């Protein structure tokens with residue numbers, strides 16, 4: 396068994412779609428990034444890579460490489476999943492916290508869990524996604540950005 400942690404932040408701006416946990420969220424602002432800026436999937440990828448001591452997503456998918464411009468983060472998560480399988484591990488469970496003052500994410504959470512569980516080839520019950528505000532404190536509370544923490548446990552695949 397191995398454990399990993401991931402954390403990511405992206406800025407909220409106008410004229411961008413808001414993509415979180417692999418799905419589009421109805422909101423008037425979106426996250427800025429080289430990719431689709433899906434801060435939830437980015438934190439999960441960093442947690443998986445961390446558990447494998449393989450660095451981070453910036454090392455694997457450099458943000459100056461045009462190959463990754465506006466890329467769907469679900470594609471990157473599949474690549475990380477394939478690396479994890481090659482190394483002989485599968486998902487034990489994942490827990491995440493998305494910090495966003497707005498919008499209300501509760502209606503979207505189960506769809507995010509389903510989307511991520513399908514990419515990682517694991518049961519939806521192994522994927523936990525939670526949301527919190529910061530009671531209007533800090534950058535998330537001012538609506539300037541959204542952050543996510545992710546923790547992952549990986550189990551060795553035994554044949």
Ligand SMILES: Nc1ccn([C@@H]2O[C@H](COP(=O)(O)O)[C@@H](O)[C@H]2O)c(=O)n1
Nearest residue numbers: 495496497498499500501526527528529
């Ligand atoms: N963007 C968010 C933030 C929170 N929620 C849900 O609301 C609950 C209460 O949030 P507090 O920050 O006031 O503790 C939280 O537990 C989430 O269920 C949400 O849906 N979207």
Ligand SMILES: C[C@@]1(CO)OP(=O)(O)OP(=O)(O)OC[C@H]1O
Nearest residue numbers: 428429430432453456457458463
């Ligand atoms: C995902 C990558 C690559 O497109 O770009 P961003 O969307 O900017 O995301 P970030 O969390 O800053 O780091 C990883 C990047 O290399």
